[in-house]
Amino acid sequence: MLNNRPGQSIPEETRQRVLEAARNLNYRPHASARALAAGRSDIVLLSIPDIPIGAGISRFIEGLAGALAAHKLTLVTHLAGAHGRPLPDVCAAVGASAVVGFESFDPATIKELHRAGAEVVLPSHAEHSYAMHPIGQIQAKHLIERGHQRLGYALTAHPGLASMARDRLGGVIEACAEAGLPAPLALATSLDADVAADAVARWSAEGVTAICAFNDETATAILAGMRAHGLTSPQDLAVIGVDDIPTARLADPPLTTIIFDMDQVVTRRAEAVLAGLAKTTDQSDQAWIDPQIVVRSST
Amino acid sequence: MLNNRPGQSIPEETRQRVLEAARNLNYRPHASARALAAGRSDIVLLSIPDIPIGAGISRFIEGLAGALAAHKLTLVTHLAGAHGRPLPDVCAAVGASAVVGFESFDPATIKELHRAGAEVVLPSHAEHSYAMHPIGQIQAKHLIERGHQRLGYALTAHPGLASMARDRLGGVIEACAEAGLPAPLALATSLDADVAADAVARWSAEGVTAICAFNDETATAILAGMRAHGLTSPQDLAVIGVDDIPTARLADPPLTTIIFDMDQVVTRRAEAVLAGLAKTTDQSDQAWIDPQIVVRSST
């Protein structure tokens, strides 16, 4: 009866009474016991790589937690820092039946995760992670449409972000090629005004008139580097960032940036988890739908 | 033997061989079963309130995860967003034996958490959360030492941060009182240059010469508001933030800010968890040690 199966011979009213009594007694099904007996838990583990966490990622996490909660799944997050436990250990410890990450896991990790009890691991092998490539394309197109012929790309110094930067740069390269323009001049930068000033000098010397920055912080650094040379944006050098961080519109001049619709990504990921959990077999990769990416222009 | 108790009659070499064999077979003790039998898990659940997550909090999480991992405990994080599951549910679902949060939980939640299986819940009742008060004090002292006689305080518009802002403002008020100065003029601001400009006008009209901002983003907004009036910092109005966000030193002028030593906070929290788990009874609150808080001045 406590199984609460419907269509009982027991009168409905009585059933409700029992259920209410149980609630009043603060009864909780013991999750560990349940997981042990059923062989699966309702835990989904989200692994965050070692990257700076901003508003975007928080929204992603909370959105995913909400979408999964609607299906009685519980999301917990693990920050894959240097000193924490390895992901498979965490997976085993919480008894997660699904693990989702941002970028694709390497095959060895995937195998370990499955051994640790995860039925579904996402993103599966070849799936694009975060729509990095399209972001670069849109940045470049925005600048090209405004007449810029020679673009620069500002890479990030953060190691954990390097592969994302490469993906985004790829999009910029593609957009330049499609427009018949020379490839962008990609330069390493850091969150330091002097380093950024050097890059600015280099770009100026090469005739670059517009920069796609990896993100808004990088873009802010470039603005600072330009100030050191007495240059102003966008006249001397146009800059476009990514993320729309809170300080983006407070910059001088306000930053043009890329806004990223998390909800779509969230929904898609949640559905993938649900689908994977529904039928562990037949994990046909669904088609990746590019999320809505939009430019917020300050000009 | 698999219990791995020391001091066996079995030769050491054999023991190691067996252990290694187990490792090679990718054996993992099933966490749910272990938790069920032992009545406690090695999971610690960290609850993050609905506040913007930045580098500081990430460092806190990773540091705590590392400190606990050293004691064979696994940290997982839960973002208490609007649509996720309530904390006690998550606690029960992962079978956490400890729950740690940033601010004190209310008594009802604490009771529920214990019922959900948590042996220790931190911070316990009266404990200070995050050294908010001292931060405000140090901000104010820094400005007062530089000769400012009339301070302003810039509150944040973010609802989740309001109580922190009050605590920090309390520190500023105290520092002003101690120095025999009038109470600071606290004004609501938001991350919008126009709103900040209004606040700046008001402060100027009241003879305020220096602002303690709730955090670096608020401070950046004030700088933007000052630009709208053609004012420059620190001559016309000195501003000090909190957090040392990456863009702080990229601002024009570079922001003076408060740097917060996370390691100390982390260590203290980890120790509290360990102590609580060691003897569930006798939860005498340890003395709160103010963490090291230091000013990074741009001048």
Added chain:
DNA sequence: GTGAAAGCGCTAACAT
């Protein structure tokens, strides 16, 4: 000191 056995709190598969 070593092995066997009895549960932990549930779920699922079974008889009735």
Added chain:
DNA sequence: ATGTTAGCGCTTTCAC
């Protein structure tokens, strides 16, 4: 359709 029972994979306790 209902009640009963056998485990899930461990830990702990109790005999040997």
